[in-house]
Amino acid sequence: MIVEAASATACEPSDEREVTARTLPQILGKWWVAFAASALFVVCGHLLIKAGLNGLAPLPADIGFAARVLHPVFDLQVVMGLCIYLMGTVCWMRAVSQKEISFLYPLSSINFVLIAAASMVLLQEVISIRRIGGIALVVLGMFLMNKKAGSGGA
């Protein structure tokens, strides 16, 4: 009797919570939320990675390939950027499990535009007209893919 009563009161609040408050998996259970979060994390992560790489001390010329590849992994900014980027990858995996890659890939072209704009403004990179044209063509090409995938046949 006592056990029954205890389990009844224990169940009630958790039932209520499921109606009012959403858990993280539920929020990321909407493909567009998972996708938007992945775009945000991928862009911010990459900016932080590149900022960290820009600040690395130059290595001596005679150093080996493995040491050269491992060198960036010991920089705090690069590691933080990688962690944010990995969070983006987890969100991307959530999106991919709900929608087809051929549908999501074109939408992710927003990352190219955001990264180019942010590199120019925040990292002071000089972007030529040729590079802008190339990025525009890439985005156009990806939306050509999307139109087909979205209409399902034409």
Place this chain on the structure above:
Amino acid sequence: MNPKVMIWISVALSAIAQIFLKNGLTKVQSRNGGGRSVTRLAHGIVSEKFIWLWGLCFVAAMGLWLSGLQKLDLSYAYPLVSVGYVLVTILSLVFFQERVDRRRWLAVAVISLGVTLIAGS
């Protein structure tokens, strides 16, 4: 190794990794049968060899990417990731027998042209 070569190899590895990931997750999902247990899902992911292959390619691609990116502009290297879309289209055709129509091939051509412009910028 030339930083540009590192970026190209990294991009190719990433595309192959996507195919492994899609294959692995599809297998895990079909075996899981839409169950909601997190531990069962985690076990399914960890015991799927395609997920491990994805991880391996992912780590190798990341190492090459970081080394290459050190010497190149982010606005130069990052758009080259889009070569992945061209590769994924071809790999999907080969491994998943996905139908690739004329519009899709046109899109692949436009992306390739864009990448050529960026690579020469």
